[in-house]
Amino acid sequence: MEYRILGTSDVKVSAITFGAWAIGGWMWGGAERKDALEAILASYDNGVTSFDTAPAYGQGLSEEIIGEALQQIPRDKVQILTKYGLRWDVKKGEFFFNSTDNAGNPIDMYRYAGKESVIEECENCLRRLGTDYIDLFQIHWSDKTTPIEETMEAIALLQQQGKIKAGGVCNYTADEMKAAEKVVSLAANQVPYSMVLRDIEKELVPYTRQHNKAIIAYSPLQRGLLTGKIKPGHVFNDGDTRAGNRFYTDENISRINAFLSGIKPLAESKGATLAQLVIAWTIQQPGITVALVGARNAEQAIQNAKAAEVVLKPEEIMFINDRLAQLELVKPS
Incomplete structure (x- = not known):
């Protein structure tokens, strides 16, 4: 496993980091708690030290669940990355969307990052995680009703108090990062990035590379699409947000699977799965610091961690990139 510093902070994380959305259940179906705990511990045993x-x-x-699992590991050996700014328990800020909780009860999601709310959320996070500090505290989504400077004042205060080591953002533009930087030095921006979704390479990656900020890439497998396991005609479960998404039309699934068939021999030559090859490609892209990958059980966690062992030569990355350049996805009309 390779370990990388987040920007100019003191936080060093594993290049492959455990993404813990799926085990929470919300919008993902969840996992058995025992399986989730085993997945976290198996990740750590295989070099993954960071949990988002x-x-x-x-x-x-x-x-x-993360807090429960990490009670079995020395706290100074792991990095906890968590977030703030999405509230379902108060109706403040910017309405985001309607949803349901794991019990099926309706909830309203709000983007809210007022100073007092950020401080309150930090205390709640520390309690649930069973720790006295957070390595990276990230705003989940921007809140248009609160000045960025006010939000970041809370982050600066929490840093001074030793409750967080570093501040980060998620889903921020370069301009939003610039505004935040007037108050605090950001460590990272967590954004979607995959072989088939590379929008951030235009403006955000050049900005973060120039200013020494980390990029934490989420959905590097494009929510399962780049594993090659999703076939045309796939029926998604009720509530699965992939249904109707432009990437998951039969035509685009077919085109992506054809691309994957073309790079599969490279994966096989390295004794790797397609998913491992895709993860390895992701963390070897310029400006990409971390790939977030989820797992619902120990076997998936081990397979994810082993992607770090897949080393790609420059000419192999070029081979993949050339194939990607030929991949044309159908855009919605």
């Missing part, structure tokens, strides 16, 4: 979660993932459940 959020209060919204199961309305606290994901953080509680």
Whole structure:
């Protein structure tokens, strides 16, 4: 496993980090708690030291599971990355969307990052995680009703108090990062990035590379699509947000699977799965610091961690990139 510093902070994380949304259940179906705990511990045993979660993932459940698992590991050997700014328990800020909790009860999600709310959320996160500090505290989504400077004042205060080591953002533009930087030095921006979704390479990656900020890439497998296991005609479960998404039309699934068939021999030559090859490609892209990958059980966790052992030569990355350049996805009309 390779370990990388987040920006100019003191936080060093594993290049492959455990993404804990799925184990929280919310919008993902969840996992058996025993399996989730085993997945976290298996990740650590295979070199993954960093765990990314959020209060919204199961309305606290994901953080509680992470906290329970990490009681079995020395705290200074792991890095806890969590978030703030998505509230379901108060109706403040910017309405985001309607949802349901794990019990099927309706909830309203709000983006809210007022100073007092950020401080309150930090205390709640620390309690659920069973720790006295958070390595990286990230705003989950921007809140247009609160000045960025006010939000970041809370982060600066929490850093001074030793409750967080570093502050980060998620889903921020370069301009939003610039505004935040007037108050605090950001460590990282967590954004979607995959072989088939590379929008951030235009503006965000050049900005973060120039200013020495980390990029934490989420959904590097494009929510399962880049494993090759999803076939045309796939029926998604009720509530699965992939249904109707432009990437998951039969035509685009077919085109992506054809691309994957073309790079599969490279994966096989390295004794790797397609998913491992995709993860390895992701963490070897310029400006990409971390790939977030989820697992519902120990076997999945081990397979994810082993992607770090897949070393790609420059000409192999070029081979993949050339194939990607030929991949044309159908855009919605």
